[in-house]
Amino acid sequence: MAKLIKKFWRLEEACFQDWEPKQHDECEAESHFRTTLEIAPDGRYITRMPLRGEPSSLGDSYQQAYRRFTSLEQRLKRNADLYKEYRAFMNEYETLGHMVPVTTEDFHKVKYFIPHSCVVKPDSTSTKVRVVFDASAKTSTGVSLNDIQIVGPTIQKDLFDLLIDFKTHNDVLVADIAKMYRQIHIAYTDTWLQCILWRDSPNDQLKAYRLTTVTYGEASSSFLACRALHEAAEDYRSVNPRIADTIQRSFYVDNLMIGASNADELTETKREIEHALSLHGFPLRKWASNNASVLEGIPEKDLEPLIQVGDQEVIKTLGIAWNPKTDVFQFISTKNIGSKLH
Known part of the structure; x- marks a missing residue:
């Protein structure tokens, strides 16, 4: 009996140790969201990134972002249709104000460059080519943007439960939110942590841009x-x-x-x-x-x-x-x- 009791407490202690840091992060993410949330004039929310580390721990990210962009550009040049779709996606991003150019005078404010690429979804009924951002790319210090972000808790219902509930009704309806992540503004201060490199053509000058909305590919974005x-x-x-x-x-x-x-x-x-x-x-x-x-x-x-x-x-x-x-x-x-x- 004594051995069973000791084993029980060891298991309890192990479970507590495994859960406690995650629980702490979840509380931190929720508290951070509540205390920093603002509402823009258009009614959209303005949020801050929940960080567990200091941005100063990030090293140089430009060199890797530059190498990966030039590699991406070479790939796109070999596929005219893909290049056209990629341009259209990025042009829309800029037209909607979801990315804005970084001026030469402000270039020193950039804290992190995110490499980007694309995934092709031929069966999609909306966007066939989707640009994805790799915020897990390590900087020269071995630290990435995702390394210093708090993931945050899962707050929505389990998928299976949602589907079961859906099937209990006589009349049902489905829809989705257009560009959900990009409907939420990121506070200006944090946009310097999510910058990218882009140009519409190899003949153009390479420019830096700030992403102004919640960005797919970052640990806290979901x-x-x-x-x-x-x-x-x-x-x-x-x-x-x-x-x-x-x-x-x-x-x-x-x-x-x-x-x-x-x-x-x-x-x-x-x-x-x-x-x-x-x-x-x-x-x-x-x-x-x-x-x-x-x-x-x-x-x-x-x-x-x-x-x-x-x-x-x-x-x-x-x-x-x-x-x-x-x-x-x-x-x-x-x-x-x-x-x-x-």
């Missing part, structure tokens, strides 16, 4: 984006507590999945969620439903297009296929042979 979404719900709680709760329990990152007992209730829920999120710059798009009446009045460009898979028309959501007409989930293999989940 937490910041999901936490801002929860904050938008909290800000709406005094107006409608039910809608605030629905927003907080019905998203998986940027994917919304809601349901109701009838089309009228679902349409009203949709309307209020749209309104609540629009107040803080989270526009919803890619709508799909198993009840066509719920989609009435939505512009064609904001509807999720159906994909033909075998003899069925489906949409892709959360990594699986869903047939809105039959309200059936389908797991698609590389040979387009799927197993159904009713």
Whole structure:
């Protein structure tokens, strides 16, 4: 018995030691978010990066960013279509103000350069080429931006629970937030920690840019984006507590999945969620439903297009296929042979 008790306490102590630092980081991330959050004139949130280390620990990052950019540029020059898509992505980034040029006078303020590349998603119904940022790239001191960021807690519902809840309703609706991460501003001071190199053509001068929004590829970005979404719900709680709760329990990152007992209730829920999120710059798009009446009045460009898979028309959501007409989930293999989940 004594041996069992000693073993129990050793296990308890080990669990506590494993969990405590993570718990501390989660509390730090939440406290940091609450105390530094601001609201921009356009209603969008302005957040600070939650850091566990000092930016002064970062060494030179320019040389690696420069080498990786020139390598990327050579790759793009060999693929005209990819280069065109990459340019379009970056031009949109700049047009929207999500990246702004760094002047020669301010170049010394840059604290970290993030290398970037792209992933190609041929089955995407919106962006085929997505630029990704590597904030795990080590500087000359062996420390990266991600090394000094706090990851933050997972605050959204488990995916399996979300899917199960979705299947309990008669009428259902899905959508996602357009450019979710980039709807949240990063405080000016922290933008110097997320700079990149870019030029539209090898004949142009290479320029430095500051990324002004939450950036995909940074350790804290998922937490910041999901936490801002929860904050938008909290800000709406005094107006409608039910809608605030629905927003907080019905998203998986940027994917919304809601349901109701009838089309009228679902349409009203949709309307209020749209309104609540629009107040803080989270526009919803890619709508799909198993009840066509719920989609009435939505512009064609904001509807999720159906994909033909075998003899069925489906949409892709959360990594699986869903047939809105039959309200059936389908797991698609590389040979387009799927197993159904009713």
